Amino acid sequence: MPEEKITAGGKSSGTYNLMSFDESRRRVKAGLRKRHRKERQFRLMGIGSVLLGISFLVFLFTTIIGNGYSAFWQTWIQLDITFEESVIDPDGNRAPEALSSANYSRLIRGSLLEIFPEVTGRRDRRALNALVSNGAVFEIRDLVMADPDLVGSTRSLWLLADDEVDMLIKGQVDRSLEQGSRRLKDTQIEWIDQLQADGRVEKRFNTLFFSSGDSREPELAGIWGAVKGSFFMLLVTLLLSFPLGVAAAVYLEELAPKSRWVDLIEININNLAAVPSIIYGLLGLAIFINFFGLPRSVPLVGGLVLTLMTLPVIIIAGRASLKSVPPSVREAALGVGASQMQVVTHHVLPLAMPGMLTGAIIGMARALGESAPLLMIGMVAFIVEAPGSPLDPSTALPIQVYLWADSPERAFVERTSAAIMVLLLFLLLMNVTAVWLRSKFERRW
Amino acid sequence: MKRKTGIVNLVVLALLSGAAHAQAARDYISVVGSSTVYPFATVVAEQFGRTSNYKTPKIESTGSGGGFKLFCAGVGVRHPDIINSSRRIKSSEVDKCAGNGVQDIIEVKIGYDGIVLANSIKADTYELSRRDIFLALAKEVPDPDGTEKLVPNPYQRWNEINATLPATVIEVLGPPPTSGTRDAFVELAMEGGCKTFPWIAAIKKQDKGRFKSICHMIREDGRFIEAGENDNLIVQKLRANPQAIGIFGFSFLDQNTDVVHGSLIDGREPTFEAIAAGDYPISRPLYFYVKKAHIGAIPGIREYLAEFISERAVGEEGYLTDKGLIPLVGEERAAVLSDVERLKPLKLARN
Numbered sequence: 092m093p094e095e096k097i098t099a100g101g102k103s104s105g106t107y108n109l110m111s112f113d114e115s116r117r118r119v120k121a122g123l124r125k126r127h128r129k130e131r132q133f134r135l136m137g138i139g140s141v142l143l144g145i146s147f148l149v150f151l152f153t154t155i156i157g158n159g160y161s162a163f164w165q166t167w168i169q170l171d172i173t174f175e176e177s178v179i180d181p182d183g184n185r186a187p188e189a190l191s192s193a194n195y196s197r198l199i200r201g202s203l204l205e206i207f208p209e210v211t212g213r214r215d216r217r218a219l220n221a222l223v224s225n226g227a228v229f230e231i232r233d234l235v236m237a238d239p240d241l242v243g244s245t246r247s248l249w250l251l252a253d254d255e256v257d258m259l260i261k262g263q264v265d266r267s268l269e270q271g272s273r274r275l276k277d278t279q280i281e282w283i284d285q286l287q288a289d290g291r292v293e294k295r296f297n298t299l300f301f302s303s304g305d306s307r308e309p310e311l312a313g314i315w316g317a318v319k320g321s322f323f324m325l326l327v328t329l330l331l332s333f334p335l336g337v338a339a340a341v342y343l344e345e346l347a348p349k350s351r352w353v354d355l356i357e358i359n360i361n362n363l364a365a366v367p368s369i370i371y372g373l374l375g376l377a378i379f380i381n382f383f384g385l386p387r388s389v390p391l392v393g394g395l396v397l398t399l400m401t402l403p404v405i406i407i408a409g410r411a412s413l414k415s416v417p418p419s420v421r422e423a424a425l426g427v428g429a430s431q432m433q434v435v436t437h438h439v440l441p442l443a444m445p446g447m448l449t450g451a452i453i454g455m456a457r458a459l460g461e462s463a464p465l466l467m468i469g470m471v472a473f474i475v476e477a478p479g480s481p482l483d484p485s486t487a488l489p490i491q492v493y494l495w496a497d498s499p500e501r502a503f504v505e506r507t508s509a510a511i512m513v514l515l516l517f518l519l520l521m522n523v524t525a526v527w528l529r530s531k532f533e534r535r536w
Numbered sequence: 537m538k539r540k541t542g543i544v545n546l547v548v549l550a551l552l553s554g555a556a557h558a559q560a561a562r563d564y565i566s567v568v569g570s571s572t573v574y575p576f577a578t579v580v581a582e583q584f585g586r587t588s589n590y591k592t593p594k595i596e597s598t599g600s601g602g603g604f605k606l607f608c609a610g611v612g613v614r615h616p617d618i619i620n621s622s623r624r625i626k627s628s629e630v631d632k633c634a635g636n637g638v639q640d641i642i643e644v645k646i647g648y649d650g651i652v653l654a655n656s657i658k659a660d661t662y663e664l665s666r667r668d669i670f671l672a673l674a675k676e677v678p679d680p681d682g683t684e685k686l687v688p689n690p691y692q693r694w695n696e697i698n699a700t701l702p703a704t705v706i707e708v709l710g711p712p713p714t715s716g717t718r719d720a721f722v723e724l725a726m727e728g729g730c731k732t733f734p735w736i737a738a739i740k741k742q743d744k745g746r747f748k749s750i751c752h753m754i755r756e757d758g759r760f761i762e763a764g765e766n767d768n769l770i771v772q773k774l775r776a777n778p779q780a781i782g783i784f785g786f787s788f789l790d791q792n793t794d795v796v797h798g799s800l801i802d803g804r805e806p807t808f809e810a811i812a813a814g815d816y817p818i819s820r821p822l823y824f825y826v827k828k829a830h831i832g833a834i835p836g837i838r839e840y841l842a843e844f845i846s847e848r849a850v851g852e853e854g855y856l857t858d859k860g861l862i863p864l865v866g867e868e869r870a871a872v873l874s875d876v877e878r879l880k881p882l883k884l885a886r887n
Contacts, residue, residue, distance in 0.1 A: 192587075217853065225855070264794075268794055272794045272797075273793065273794045274793070307575065307582055386562075386614070387566075388594060388596065469568075469596050469598075471596060471597050471598075472596040473574070473577075473578040473582075473595040473596075474592070474594055475581070475582055475585055476585070476591065484564070494597075497571070497768060499575060499768070499787050499790075499859075499860070501791060
């Protein structure tokens with residue numbers, strides 16, 4: 092209604108009183124600066140909010156990576172271990188039981204004392220032994236078990252250093268503090284410096300972090316158990332939620348008669364997608380554990396709970412991608428005599444599949460990062476052995492992060508961040524796959 | 537699609553029956569309970585798994601209260617074998633256990649945990665008494681003018697309570713009410729300070745409930761901040777805010793001596809020796825409880841018990857002692873050893 096506007100701007104309403112050309116030009120010009128300023132402000136606000144978001148993201152990533160990158164390297168100490176027969180196998184018959192229960196820590200103590208013969212007194216010797224990880228004993232035991240011929244010989248071995256030593260080498264212990272305010276004593280720092288001067292200290296890529304399960308010794312702790320637990324859980328989730336979700340989406344979209352019941356179901360599915368995930372945990376606890384009697388802390392139950400959680404997401408994504416298949420495809424198929432079933436399985440479903448897969452992957456990525464529902468079903472647990480099947484107790488990646496964040500040892504800080512980095516990497520990979528699938532297979536009509 | 541859902545149903549059924557089968561024979565020990573005992577129990581479990589032929593026990597961190605619920609739910613492979621607890625079992629829990637068929641429970645006291653009030657090393661060490669703590673944190677305190685009535689806590693700065701304390705604002709970060717650490721703190725520190733007022737102590741004899749509500753209620757006006765169960769988080773916050781005091785377990789102080797130092801309580805420093813000797817006033821025993829009916833049914837329980845109370849775990853130089861647990865000594869330790877040896881079931885004195 093341009094005329095009305097101009098009239099309203101003019102002196103009197105009712106009379107059809109057009110402004111002169113100059114007058115309207117003047118008015119537009121006067122308002123123009125204000126309008127441009129507003130536009131600039133809006134633009135700046137938009138840029139500002141994007142920048143703010145990016146800066147938070149950068150801050151998050153720099154703290155996580157800054158804290159965590161050091162966890163991928165680990166300090167090792169080289170010691171000359173003499174496999175004394177009198178300690179390992181006094182009977183001399185190389186019986187596996189004797190080899191497995193021998194006192195290997197005496198070998199480590201002996202070799203440390205060879206380097207530092209001046210250390211006497213129980214307390215000092217204890218402090219000296221504390222430089223080497225508790226796990227080194229098992230390292231030597233496994234070596235001897237694998238090759239009993241080692242007994243009697245001397246080998247130069249790289250052994251895992253204790254986490255306190257590791258922290259010092261990584262520069263996370265303040266040497267300037269007085270002795271009482273740090274975990275390592277002055278003498279211990281001297282010993283480490285001497286070992287380092289002798290070339291007996293080395294930082295190596297931390298393969299244990301990827302290959303071992305949880306441990307209370309930070310230098311021995313790894314994410315393999317959690318990764319496997321997460322894998323089994325996602326496997327169960329995918330196997331159950333994808334077929335169920337696709338079937339439900341196809342039925343609701345293609346076959347269901349329009350009725351109030353179907354509408355009701357649709358509303359409920361949309362609502363379920365927004366239900367807080369902890370609720371699903373409670374549901375899982377009540378149904379799967381208390382009613383069906385499934386064991387606690389197993390990936391199967393975790394997967395079932397996550398299935399409940401991702402189903403609505405997959406159904407909604409599936410329906411959206413079915414909707415985007417143009418009706419002409421269905422009509423043409425029906426027109427040449429295909430049955431309803433054939434229309435769906437031969438034409439509509441293959442065309443909608445990329446969209447459904449994308450939805451499924453995004454649902455899976457959400458399930459991977461989920462921790463709240465797993466709290467309720469006993470996944471917050473200390474489990475050392477990596478699970479061999481979905482029925483072995485296990486934990487999951489986000490839960491491992493949670494558990495490590497709550498551990499008193501300083502060295503767990505970097506491990507927490509490193510585990511977050513691994514989790515983020517998996518999420519990124521899944522989302523990239525989803526984007527790639529969509530761009531490769533999506534058809535525009 | 538019908539066939540597909542049929543297959544899915546079959547898969548689910550197969551998985552469920554497989555699970556039921558797996559449950560029929562559990563070959564690992566299942567432990568639940570306190571997050572305070574968790575860092576210690578996990579070390580024992582790991583050692584046990586590495587050095588014995590049994591599987592590593594599974595240890596869930598559920599909190600003491602949540603753990604007892606699971607533990608007392610019944611006997612059988614579906615239910616946990618052991619519960620870690622940062623407080624003694626309550627008689628109501630014993631009754632609940634008995635009601636569900638859990639008759640004989642073996643109590644094992646593993647040691648002590650000191651609760652420390654620490655602040656950043658950038659600020660001076662506080663020297664507090666339990667009376668100061670009560671006056672600083674209680675919801676209602678005795679009227680400062682000396683009359684025997686309660687008023688809402690008026691104190692905002694430490695020096696208003698005790699002239700020898702600094703003039704900093706009272707700001708204490710502590711655990712939430714669901715935590716065993718909070719229970720112990722309230723019982724030992726708050727009640728300890730509360731009892732120093734004779735007229736409040738007198739109430740205990742007449743009206744136990746009222747006494748408890750006076751001594752145990754913590755103020756809610758922002759001077760006490762519930763900081764969640766994560767003790768590391770409290771340590772981080774103390775680093776950022778040198779004025780604040782944090783409440784947490786001794787093992788976290790032990791690991792972070794380069795960031796925080798513990799306040800003196802009643803003139804005692806929170807050191808390993810002081811807590812072990814029983815001189816430090818805010819320390820509590822830690823326990824775990826074992827279902828006797830499960831010993832023999834689940835492999836390795838007896839051996840796990842032996843590992844937990846062995847010299848190399850809780851001895852003077854044991855690995856738990858290294859992790860900050862304050863072990864039992866002398867007669868107390870001898871008594872626990874002999875009780876475990878005989879698997880003596882718990883008998884609570886009814887009060």
